[in-house]
Amino acid sequence: MILVILENQRGNIHVFSKEAVVAGQSLASKLGMELSILCMGENANSLKEQASDYKAKNLILAEHEMVSTYSADGYSKVLSDVIKDLSPKYVIMGHSYMVRDFLPRVSAKLDIPFVSDIISVTYDGDKPVFARQVFNAKLATNIQTDPNSSTTLLSFQSAAFSSDDIELGGSDAAPVFEVNLNSDDIKSSSEPEFQESSAGVDLTAANVIVSVGRGIESQDNIPMVESLAEAMGAEIASSRPVVDMGWLPSYRQVGSSGQVVSPNLYFSVGISGAIQHVVGMKGSKNIIAINKDEEAPIFEIADYAVIGDLMEIVPKLTEELKK
Amino acid sequence: MLDRVVGFKNNTIIMKIAVLTKAIPSYESSIRIDSTSKWIDESVVNFTVNESDSYALEEALQIKEKLDNGTEVVVVTMGSQDNTSKVLKDGLAKGADRAIFIQNEDSNTDPLSIAKLFSDNLKDENFDLVFSGLQSDDLGSGQTGVLLGELLGMSTATLGIETDIQEGKIKVKRELESGWFQWVTLPFPASVSIQSGINERRYPSLKGIMGAKRKETKVINGQLSDIPKQNFMNLFMPKTEKSTEKIEGDVDGIVAKLMDILKNKLRIVS
Numbered sequence: 001m002i003l004v005i006l007e008n009q010r011g012n013i014h015v016f017s018k019e020a021v022v023a024g025q026s027l028a029s030k031l032g033m034e035l036s037i038l039c040m041g042e043n044a045n046s047l048k049e050q051a052s053d054y055k056a057k058n059l060i061l062a063e064h065e066m067v068s069t070y071s072a073d074g075y076s077k078v079l080s081d082v083i084k085d086l087s088p089k090y091v092i093m094g095h096s097y098m099v100r101d102f103l104p105r106v107s108a109k110l111d112i113p114f115v116s117d118i119i120s121v122t123y124d125g126d127k128p129v130f131a132r133q134v135f136n137a138k139l140a141t142n143i144q145t146d147p148n149s150s151t152t153l154l155s156f157q158s159a160a161f162s163s164d165d166i167e168l169g170g171s172d173a174a175p176v177f178e179v180n181l182n183s184d185d186i187k188s189s190s191e192p193e194f195q196e197s198s199a200g201v202d203l204t205a206a207n208v209i210v211s212v213g214r215g216i217e218s219q220d221n222i223p224m225v226e227s228l229a230e231a232m233g234a235e236i237a238s239s240r241p242v243v244d245m246g247w248l249p250s251y252r253q254v255g256s257s258g259q260v261v262s263p264n265l266y267f268s269v270g271i272s273g274a275i276q277h278v279v280g281m282k283g284s285k286n287i288i289a290i291n292k293d294e295e296a297p298i299f300e301i302a303d304y305a306v307i308g309d310l311m312e313i314v315p316k317l318t319e320e321l322k323k
Numbered sequence: 324m325l326d327r328v329v330g331f332k333n334n335t336i337i338m339k340i341a342v343l344t345k346a347i348p349s350y351e352s353s354i355r356i357d358s359t360s361k362w363i364d365e366s367v368v369n370f371t372v373n374e375s376d377s378y379a380l381e382e383a384l385q386i387k388e389k390l391d392n393g394t395e396v397v398v399v400t401m402g403s404q405d406n407t408s409k410v411l412k413d414g415l416a417k418g419a420d421r422a423i424f425i426q427n428e429d430s431n432t433d434p435l436s437i438a439k440l441f442s443d444n445l446k447d448e449n450f451d452l453v454f455s456g457l458q459s460d461d462l463g464s465g466q467t468g469v470l471l472g473e474l475l476g477m478s479t480a481t482l483g484i485e486t487d488i489q490e491g492k493i494k495v496k497r498e499l500e501s502g503w504f505q506w507v508t509l510p511f512p513a514s515v516s517i518q519s520g521i522n523e524r525r526y527p528s529l530k531g532i533m534g535a536k537r538k539e540t541k542v543i544n545g546q547l548s549d550i551p552k553q554n555f556m557n558l559f560m561p562k563t564e565k566s567t568e569k570i571e572g573d574v575d576g577i578v579a580k581l582m583d584i585l586k587n588k589l590r591i592v593s
Contacts, residue, residue: 072479097499101481104466108473113552116464136460138354142556188478191506244520265591300561307571316578
């Protein structure tokens with residue numbers, strides 16, 4: 001059996017979970033296995049309703065008041081119990097921040113492998129081989145898991161599968177998993193999620209974005225890029241390290257922990273292209289990237305790969321644009 | 324060695340904090356697949372401290388300084404002697420009290436085996452708090468801190484962007500996707516992974532660098548106790564998803580080409 005777990009995102013099925021369902025359906029059909037979908041914890045009943053059209057053998061509900069809000073302690077305990085009971089060959093989730101927070105706990109509790117942040121699946125005969133990015137996306141690797149492992153945990157990077165491809169048709173059965181939890185199981189407590197007022201700009205509305213990365217080297221060079229943005233009528237944005245250094249405010253950040261943008265042109269300056277950044281901008285219609293490292297991963301998704309020194313190119317280009 | 328004392332004693336909390344730090348190839352290093360195709364050619368790589376780990380160390384040092392009561396910060400690393408020596412030196416010079424080096428020359432790529440090796444060799448230390456970076460910039464599994472927490476029976480949290488030590492517990496502000504946050508409270512012992520940008524990292528002082536030489540580094544020969552449950556089969560260059568046009572050469576040529584693209588192809592400027 002293949003088991004896909006749905007995650008709640010403020011009332012709705014997380015888009016990564018929809019992609020996980022597609023991954024699960026694909027794997028199940030390739031391996032000739034049955035697919036079950038588990039709605040657990042936070043908002044489980046509503047998730048189950050929203051997933052009622054998804055084609056699956058079982059649509060399982062696992063709820064308990066002690067996991068009605070997320071906790072790593074509670075979720076890892078409940079999922080471990082489900083796995084012990086159902087012995088699925090693969091357990092699949094989207095690689096969300098929640099999954100990073102609790103799925104390794106299940107791996108350690110049950111002594112089973114967790115292959116995280118998978119970008120694609122290929123097949124060696126009837127054996128699935130999972131690929132993930134390593135060395136800051138400069139390389140990828142195929143992962144082999146222990147075939148003797150009763151269960152293998154998998155999480156997929158966003159957009160590894162498309163949520164548009166969900167196969168519909170409903171489920172054959174809707175069993176309820178009886179959750180057993182007691183107060184010793186949950187040591188941590190969590191407060192409601194909140195959004196910090198982003199007193200800044202909505203980068204998602206920008207037609208052109210000039211985005212600056214670590215390659216800018218110093219805060220003193222930021223105005224140089226600001227001038228370029230101004231000359232192009234663009235919003236300025238950045239990758240995470242620039243915000244971490246305090247060179248630009250956090251609301252300028254593009255990536256998994258910042259804004260997700262898809263402008264007409266994304267002009268990237270000195271950004272290497274780590275996964276966390278790329279997920280925030282790979283939907284851009286046109287991407288121009290300047291980097292002095294010919295092997296920078298940003299070039300893999302760029303339409304135009306400018307290999308050169310940004311310190312020379314940016315001022316000259318700005319000057320030309322102003323003419 | 325300090326006795327393990329948690330809780331308020333004379334109104335102060337004396338703790339023992341481990342910081343997991345990893346040596347990874349620096350950003351400037353060229354990454355080449357080696358002849359086995361299972362690992363990279365380390366001879367052409369400069370190793371440096373994993374970025375989020377250095378924020379984790381700074382957070383631990385700031386807690387130690389704030390408590391000012393003999394709280395101990397221990398920098399812990401695993402790997403080969405050659406790659407990791409800089410990491411330990413840096414940690415001790417910045418202010419860690421001592422270091423633990425788990426020597427393991429294998430290029431182990433299984434997060435669970437790595438976590439077990441940490442757990443087997445750290446359990447007798449009875450740390451109150453384990454900090455780690457949210458993920459390494461080489462393997463990038465982002466699992467070690469959470470796995471180790473579970474193996475040591477600790478509470479866990481990830482992506483910490485602010486911490487607050489209270490009596491018998493730590494409050495952690497977690498950074499979620501797209502500008503969302505959440506506060507969680509964990510009783511000790513706890514393992515928390517730290518997000519980059521949580522604080523402003525210090526440079527080692529000259530005094531710190533001199534003093535580091537006198538600090539204790541415990542070297543442990545780390546042997547894997549079981550077969551890894553996942554392995555790298557083969558590394559490969561990522562496939563280009565798009566047809567990318569390369570632009571290189573002299574600066575004037577590059578700028579002229581860019582102007583042509585912006586004006587005539589993309590019509591961004593007139």
